[in-house]
Amino acid sequence: MSSLQDKVAYITGGTKGIGYGVAQAMLEMGMRVAISGRHLEATQKAATSLGYSDRVLAVASDVTNLQDENNAVKQILEKWGQLDVVLANAGVGNFGAVDTLSEDAWKQMIDTNLTGAFFTLKASVEALKKSEGYYITLASLAGTNFFAQGAGYNASKFGLVGFTQAAMLDLRKYGVKVSTIMPGSVATYFNDHIPNDKDAWKIQPEDIGKLVIDLLTMHPRTLPSKIEVRPTRPDLK
Template structure:
């Protein structure tokens, strides 16, 4: 497959000022991409953009991924400003460290709403623009989609949901020439991991992620893997070979199901008949 050259293309990135978002924005800028940087802290996103270059190269917008109108407005504004959106990266995310029986219900709902529903809102808002360029949509999931740890119920559930959402969406948009992928890094150093290690429960559970199965990998490894995956428009991006087997086993039968279960125009025909509510009442 030819390399998907990022030079001159526009990338929309949510969660742009986070640990991963900041490093990824810089790497994409170095590849020659134009950047629409979306973050809850709009002022910080604008300063981030200014550090990368003039507004013709990078521009920031304030976005709350818990609000579809907010994401839609920013995506439309970015498409108008840059003239196109080629790649969308849903990177906004939060974590938790509490058992199911004690977690604050508001915390559970917030994590699911940002990590999973936020990806849906980002994809939904950007898809009309990505369809025009036959581009690529990527969501930041985690190895937690496949390896489920205690005290992380809403996080692992949301990341598994992101993986499933990307698989479903990939089938829905393939006839448009749009591709969809998910990225599944293991632990790497970010402000979120600093919070985990400063939390007594997190420090006990992961022992600082200094060695063994849960040892952290370099941020640069994650970023390089994502950029390479975007340039291949990959369906599944796993930054380390050691984790690739665990990540790929659940998806071994998926290509077979895709080909046999949904042949020809089955999916676009079904989409044309679907209602906005998702079903038609027979009562």
């Protein structure tokens, strides 16, 4: 994209962590940003804290519900008339050995991390075709590196990486760019973690925000379709 000024983005799971950090980076570049969360009050609170009140929209949506995502995109188009960038960021993690992992925990991860990304794209794809926009998923290094007690999470993120790469091949003929970002340890609220001073070694949400801006401003002829990103140094404790 030659300029990000007034471009319109939709970020799922945008109330905190990586989604919030990306929203901040986009707003600083002059973009208009819609963030979603399952609960409107919390989403509105996050939108207010971002500032830029004339360029932020809070919408309530559960990504596991296609109608919610359709309604979210409809609200964005009604307000701003276009949609240029979508970041499918909403995600959950439930960890445990495969023999003890519950059906509900498995279903929540697959429905949110994988099916949710599909629903977000399904709801926004026609608008992205029209704008020749950008669809980005927030995957994980767990999408290529398996680990004990991660069967469900690995399955959802391996699936998300595969889904995104296939979608890239399907949509590039329309001028739509598609990428997946695969971070390692990030200082976020993921899995009920509260970021603190001990997280200084980790990737910070604003680092992912900068990475997204770099993707959006790269020359249109070039597409980094799968990006692995990790802390420079591991936690030495």
